[in-house]
Amino acid sequence: MGAALVGVICASVLYGVSCVQTWYYFNHYRNDVWYIKSLVAAVWVFDTTHQILISHTVYYYVVTNYANPSSLNLLVWSILLEVLFNGFIGLLVQGFLALRVWRLSNDNIPLTLTVGALVLAEFASSVAFTVKSMNLQTWADLSHLKGLSITVNIVGVVADILIAGALFFFLHRSRTGFKKSDTMISRLILFTVSTGFLTSICAVASLVSILVWGHTLIYVAFYFGIGRLYSNSCLATLNARKSIRGLGEEDTDELSFSLQSLTKSGSKPMSSSRPTNISIKIDTTGMEDYQSRDSRQQEREPEVRGAFSISTSSVDLVAFLCPGE
Template sequence: MASGLSVDLSTTLGADEIGVLFAYFLLGVATCQVYIYYSRFPDDSVKLKTLVAIVWLAEFGRIVCIGSGLFTYTIFNYGRPETVVGPLPKALDIAILIGGIPIICVQGFFLFRIYAFSKRLLVPVFICVVTSMRCISGTALMVTSLRMKSLVEFEVQWGWLFTAFWSFGVVSDVGLTVALVALFLRQRPSGQKRTVALLDKLILWTLETGMLTSVTMISEVIFFHTMKNNFIWAAPFTLHTLLYSNSLLASLNSRATLRAMNEVSLPSLHLTAALANGVQLTPDTAGIMEQSSKISQV
């Protein structure tokens, strides 16, 4: 935004309000998914339950900070539109910092799934490095914003840092999506008919969630560089961590559907009972059971 222009609240504060409204809606969706998760999967490991709790608490804290920032703009600074392009409220600085927690947790979860499924380190290590660079650039954004005197000047001076943050995010998201889809496709030719249907559903869900987060960040970059006179980019920027959190929760909750499909093609519950009773499985049956278990847990 050029410093000589008057402040247009519809494309500055208005964009922020739209982002905050949708963010609260997505937090509600995430909260419902958390309730469903704890109700549906009481036997999950403590680590996985803790991960879900950390993600939700971080999102809740972030949304509280974002709401506090909007309250500062609209109530405390009412009648002073110039404050919209001034220093950020401290609550928004905290929100930027907290926003990194769900991203790290969600991407770490999917990286572990890739490694558990493939038993190879190359792709997880590469994505981990890219994710680390994204976290570093996000932390740098937060630190530099603490000394910011004008959002306009901050955009000019540190715009490249925004671009780096979003670029690393797109690379990591696309990398995760491609890696997971490649792993599923590799299993597809040797699968039975219903197993192939299960894999196809996993591929579709992976593409949907991966594309959603990637497209959101790409839109932030495009808005940031093509619309210099407004803050339209702030709306998707407010939402993108919640998209990660909801993708994680949707992945966990979808296991009920996947396991139901899996049990149609393989009576794994009966096999588990047989194992508990000491019945010896053949190598072929054990291999099929292990593969189906991996697929249903990804």
């Protein structure tokens, strides 16, 4: 039971972080579309419910049944029901990420269907585990569902790795060549990798624990934290949008400034010309050259800006920075 207690403590810390992130989101992203707000609210509700359930589990064994060793052989309902709420959190967060895969891949249906099937399979496995386990009485009885528990972890690992790998591939392929925008994409890649691989590592640790130390509750300690990693990763990517989007805006400002500077520098020689006949003729030609150059530059400036805008939108960063638009 010591491992479960450690798991609850770690999950409680992560729950506190998710509460702060939820508060930050609703205070700084009030203009988000309603279903993104609903996603965040639902994730927080399920996160809170899961935290209550695992806290009740440890309280039941450590406090309520203190000095009652026989109770350790019995299953308490809360430790069985928490699997379902972990499944709800995974379904919402992975479903949201699957939508991003669909948008970044230019509506790649086979890839999106594969990711969606894995997400649904993990949730279905969690539901099946919960339904079957509610009729069990002891930990020995629960060992009969070991195969289903392993399935939940394996499907979760595969789904997380596939989602993270797909997002990494499409983001990396969409680099624009502009330093700031590439920095923005690199930041998105960092969040993507942390989202997928942190949860994958936790799921792998839970899987290894149940295979190697199946007679202990070590795997429970890791499984308690998976839902928190999902919720915090999702909230972190949503809350980082303003800072990441600012990098791209700085890039556009720098490009505009350099073009305007180039245009102004082209007009300076006109004021330094001398009013001789020859100079007038040359100046007239030069003025025409500079005027035509200025006009071409003015025509080119929106084209360059447009090229930057197109290259950035080809990444479909809207899927990350403005979900729902």
